[in-house]
Amino acid sequence: MLLDPKPKSKGADLFSRGEELKELLSSLRDNPITVITGIRRVGKSSLMRVAIAETEQDSIMIDVRRIYSDSSGSIGKADLSYAIQGELEKKLRKERIKTLLSKVKGVSFMGNSVTFDWNDVTLSSILEKLNDHPKPFIIAFDEAQYFRYYGNRGGKSIQNLIAWSYDSLANIRFLLTGSEVGLIHDFIGTDDYKNPLHGRYIYELVLKPFSKDTSIEFLKAAFAENKMQVPLEEVIEAQNHLDGIAGHLVQYGLNRLKRSHDEALSETFRTARILFVNELKELEKRSPRYRKALEFIASGATNFTAILRSFQASGDYASKSRVADALRILERSSWVNNEYGRYSIIDRVLAELIRN
Numbered sequence: 001m002l003l004d005p006k007p008k009s010k011g012a013d014l015f016s017r018g019e020e021l022k023e024l025l026s027s028l029r030d031n032p033i034t035v036i037t038g039i040r041r042v043g044k045s046s047l048m049r050v051a052i053a054e055t056e057q058d059s060i061m062i063d064v065r066r067i068y069s070d071s072s073g074s075i076g077k078a079d080l081s082y083a084i085q086g087e088l089e090k091k092l093r094k095e096r097i098k099t100l101l102s103k104v105k106g107v108s109f110m111g112n113s114v115t116f117d118w119n120d121v122t123l124s125s126i127l128e129k130l131n132d133h134p135k136p137f138i139i140a141f142d143e144a145q146y147f148r149y150y151g152n153r154g155g156k157s158i159q160n161l162i163a164w165s166y167d168s169l170a171n172i173r174f175l176l177t178g179s180e181v182g183l184i185h186d187f188i189g190t191d192d193y194k195n196p197l198h199g200r201y202i203y204e205l206v207l208k209p210f211s212k213d214t215s216i217e218f219l220k221a222a223f224a225e226n227k228m229q230v231p232l233e234e235v236i237e238a239q240n241h242l243d244g245i246a247g248h249l250v251q252y253g254l255n256r257l258k259r260s261h262d263e264a265l266s267e268t269f270r271t272a273r274i275l276f277v278n279e280l281k282e283l284e285k286r287s288p289r290y291r292k293a294l295e296f297i298a299s300g301a302t303n304f305t306a307i308l309r310s311f312q313a314s315g316d317y318a319s320k321s322r323v324a325d326a327l328r329i330l331e332r333s334s335w336v337n338n339e340y341g342r343y344s345i346i347d348r349v350l351a352e353l354i355r356n
C-alpha cells in the first residue's frame with residue numbers, strides 16, 4: 001500500500017529505493033556504524049525497516065522516541081534495557097540468539113521468555129555476547145536524536161557505548177537514523193573532538209527526495225493501486241508544488257482520494273509547512289546562524305562568498321570557518337544541497353516557507 005502514512009516495512013511497498021537499499025545492506029555488512037540522513041519524511045524509517053526485514057543478518061530495532069515518550073522526560077538505563085530485552089525476546093525462536101544470550105551473566109530463560117536481572121546484566125555484556133554471532137549483528141535505532149535525553153550527560157554514555165563497541169566488537173553493527181538536526185548536530189557531530197564518537201568512521205547514507213519523474217510515477221502508481229483515475233496534469237502539478245519528499249506525496253495522495261485536487265494540494269501544503277516550522281525551530285535552537293544561512297540561500301545567495309557577504313551585511317561577522325561549519329551541518333542534515341559549490345534548499349515547500 002503506497003499511500004500508507006506509516007513507514008513502510010515491506011520491500012514490495014518501498015517505491016524506487018532499490019539502489020539505496022542495496023547500499024544500506026552492503027554497509028550493514030561492512031561498517032560498524034551506518035547513519036541514514038535525509039530531510040524529514042523523505043523515507044529514512046521506511047528504508048531502515050525494509051533493510052532490517054530483508055537482511056540475512058540478525059538484528060533488533062528500537063524506536064528511541066517511543067522509549068522517550070514512555071519515560072518521564074529522560075531515558076534511563078532501565079528504559080533502554082527493557083526495550084532491548086523486549087526486542088531480543090522476539091528473537092528467541094532463533095536458537096543461536098538464545099544460545100548467545102544464555103552466556104550473559106544474569107540472563108535466564110523460561111520457555112520463550114527471558115528474564116534479565118539488571119543488577120548483573122549490562123548493555124555492554126549483552127553486546128559482547130551478540131558479538132560472538134556468526135554474522136554481524138545489527139542494532140538499529142530510529143529517532144536516535146532522542147538519545148540526547150539518555151542519562152544525565154546528554155546521551156554521552158550511549159555515544160561511549162557505541163564508541164567502545166566500535167573499537168572492541170568487530171561483529172556489532174549500529175544503524176542510526178532520525179530527525180536530521182538533532183541526530184547530526186547533537187549526536188554524531190563528529191567534528192567535535194569532545195564527542196565520544198569523534199574520529200570513528202561513520203558511513204552516512206544520504207537519502208535524497210525522489211526526482212521529478214519518480215515522484216510522478218509514484219503518484220500514478222499510488223492512484224492506480226487505489227483504482228482512482230486522476231488526470232495527469234493534476235499529478236504533474238502536484239509534483240511541481242510538492243517536489244520529491246515521499247511523505248508529502250503520500251499526504252497529497254491520501255487527501256486526493258477524498259477531495260478535489262485543489263483542496264488536496266492546499267491541505268498537503270498546510271501539513272508540510274507545520275512540519276517544517278517545527279523543524280526550523282529545532283534548527284534555530286542550535287544556532288540562529290542556520291536559519292539565517294537558509295534565508296540567504298533561499299533568497300539567491302548560492303555560493304560561499306555570497307553567503308558570507310550576506311552574513312556580514314546582516315551585521316554578523318562570523319569567520320569563514322564558522323560559516324563553512326554551519327553550511328556543512330546544513331548539508332549533512334539535508335537542509336541544503338551543495339553541487340559543485342552551488343547551494344540550494346533541498347525542497348520547494350521548504351524554500352517557499354523560508355522565503356516568506
Ligand code: ADP
Pocket residue numbers: 002003004005006007008013014015016017038039040041042043044045046047246247248250
Ligand atoms: P522519515 O523517516 O524520513 O521521516 P518515513 O519513512 O516515515 O520518513 O516516510 C514518510 C512517509 O512516506 C510514510 O508515509 C512512508 O510510508 C512514505 N514513504 C517513504 N519512502 C517511501 C518509499 N520509498 N515508497 C513508498 N512510500 C514511502
Ligand code: MG
Pocket residue numbers: 044045046142143178
Ligand atoms: Mg522516521
